[in-house]
Amino acid sequence: MNTLWPILGMTAGVYAIRLGGFLLGDVALPPGIELALSFVPVAMLAALCAATLAAGAGDLPIRLVAALGGGIVAHRTGKGWACILVGMLIYWTLGRL
């Protein structure tokens, strides 16, 4: 199976997607769109969090509880590593019950 060309084609395609947004960096946009772009980090982090949270097969309830615990810790302490640590501990503990 010759897969070299498909690999090079995918490389070009995915790079075009990555570069496409950067290319629009200089284009003048209406103020409404500029304002919308300021919400992109929050929106994308929430979307990525939800997508990866829902990606687990059968253990969604455990994942939700663990994420809730991690989220509360992140809110209270403001420390990212504490959120990850507590979330994983809850996830492993509940997964073993």
Next chain:
Amino acid sequence: MPEATRAEAVEFDGEMRDAAPRMRAEFARGFLALLPLWVAAIPSGIAYGIAARGAGLSPFETQLMSLLVFSAAGQVGALALLSEGLPRPLLIGTAMILNAQLLLLGLAAGRQLRPRWPARLLAAFFLTDGAFAVAAGQGRLRLPVLVGAGVSMYTAWNAGTALGLTAGRGLLAVRGLGLDFVLPLVFLALLVPLVRTRTTLGVALIAGLGTVALARLIPSGLAIMVAGIAASLGGAWWSTRPAARRRDETDNHSEARR
């Protein structure tokens, strides 16, 4: 050389001298900030490496794909399609759709950073969800932080692929540990400090719930992009209403007092 130009050139040289160590420090900060994601990226690189060998790719092709395409979703999607013998243009289109959200991330990063051309070409190659998330979570987006985080992810993904190629199936046991759950936790840890007002909370909820709902109908990368755009536009529309703006200011003040 005219006096003014020479003065500018000297000033520019000085800036560049100061800029180099600062850029190195920011690059390192980005590289290190992404390390928690290695916990998830290396095992998925291993899984990809093993799956690619199973799908009939040579070790060279398997590693080359990680070195050039550098996209977990795109590469794993490609394996599924390659083994079904689908036409190649379809394969390329699918890899692009699976990474649709990178278009929006590149747009947000490009608008904020306005990098020069060589930097733009480089930053685009290393742009991933995780790198953007880590760089955005560090406050104002900085290009060296973004590229450092991207190179960090590139290292983990390629090391994982190489491990999967050489060590083989025994390593798949790592997947039983559920380390992929680190991913949503990292995104959550970066998201929580950014949610300061009712409007940003609304944007986060619409984006999150919208992604889950849409992912049942369309590929996940596309779902993330569509929900992300809808939530951002919704946030912009909502925040221009006078009542919402007053409330957000109150939220910001009470947050500042805490």
